[in-house]
Amino acid sequence: MIAYNQAQKTVHSIEQQVSYAAEQLQRHGFDRYYNAMVGAYVSDVHKTLNYPTFANATNRAKNPLSSVEQAVMYTTLYGKSHFDRFKAALTQLMGANVRAATVKKTIHIIDYGCGQGIASLALLDYLKTYVNCDGFTLHFHLVEPSSTTLGLAEKMVKSMATHISAVTKVHLYHKNLADFLNDNPSELMVGDFTIHLFSNVLDIPAVQQLIPELSTHMTAIKGKQMVVGVGPQYSANYQGLMMLKQTLSSAIVKQDVANFCTESEIYSIKNNHWQHSTSYGVMLGLCFKNTALEEALEKVA
Numbered sequence: 001m002i003a004y005n006q007a008q009k010t011v012h013s014i015e016q017q018v019s020y021a022a023e024q025l026q027r028h029g030f031d032r033y034y035n036a037m038v039g040a041y042v043s044d045v046h047k048t049l050n051y052p053t054f055a056n057a058t059n060r061a062k063n064p065l066s067s068v069e070q071a072v073m074y075t076t077l078y079g080k081s082h083f084d085r086f087k088a089a090l091t092q093l094m095g096a097n098v099r100a101a102t103v104k105k106t107i108h109i110i111d112y113g114c115g116q117g118i119a120s121l122a123l124l125d126y127l128k129t130y131v132n133c134d135g136f137t138l139h140f141h142l143v144e145p146s147s148t149t150l151g152l153a154e155k156m157v158k159s160m161a162t163h164i165s166a167v168t169k170v171h172l173y174h175k176n177l178a179d180f181l182n183d184n185p186s187e188l189m190v191g192d193f194t195i196h197l198f199s200n201v202l203d204i205p206a207v208q209q210l211i212p213e214l215s216t217h218m219t220a221i222k223g224k225q226m227v228v229g230v231g232p233q234y235s236a237n238y239q240g241l242m243m244l245k246q247t248l249s250s251a252i253v254k255q256d257v258a259n260f261c262t263e264s265e266i267y268s269i270k271n272n273h274w275q276h277s278t279s280y281g282v283m284l285g286l287c288f289k290n291t292a293l294e295e296a297l298e299k300v301a
């Protein structure tokens, strides 16, 4: 940690410090990225932003963030435990075995309310650890109403994607979920597999209200679908995961709504030091294949 802070001493603006963090992500991976974001918090952000102000301005991070300072504080507070929880859920769902064979596949990843892209980063880390991505084309679809965090998510996903051999494209949707679902992007229709990521968003009332429309959207996309929902163990998260499961009632339940916990080294802004933390989460994993569209297209052909 001391070494990273020293390296940051020559860097001045908060934007430059975040760029330095992106560089760390690209060179070394998520842990060093997190350390660099904590470095930006410790050397800079804490002087102008305290937790009560952050929590009040952002409705405890449920509302779109409006500044890079808020984004640095969010990552310092939650980034490492959210990342570790999401990666643990992906490992539970997709398995901890190495797949060495080259497979040619076009995969869409939709990160709903992506914030700074933590769920997409965890997926990239999972792929790096377990999957030969030589034949993959990955399309990351990042949906987020905050332009600040959407820009950061784009930067971080592109940085992390350099760790794997897939061809990677990032598509940005600077909008809320309702508008994304209304627009129904056509680029999603050409692919073999779609992974739907919900990281800490299914507790948000505006997102919960749209679960029926989300389900219609997911069942309209061609091919195999996987839905991954993760959040901390709060009643609103259980509620969101259960609503999603009930709405997608014909999906195969790969992982029912289940409690789990992960261990992380995080920086505590309350105590001003690093500490070992146990984070309690809840996850859901669903799979299904949409064939009606394919059959209809075959009939037309």
Ligand SMILES: C[S@@+](CC[C@H](N)C(=O)[O-])C[C@H]1O[C@@H](n2cnc3c(N)ncnc32)[C@H](O)[C@@H]1O
Residues within 6 Å of the ligand: 061, 062, 063, 064, 065, 082, 112, 113, 114, 115, 116, 117, 118, 119, 143, 144, 145, 146, 149, 175, 176, 177, 178, 198, 199, 200, 201, 204, 206, 207
């Ligand atoms: C707790 S943060 C989670 C961010 C990210 N998924 C993560 O795990 O770090 C909640 C996110 O949901 C976004 N959000 C809030 N309301 C939304 C809506 N109606 N549609 C889409 N995203 C929304 C916020 O902007 C914020 O980025």
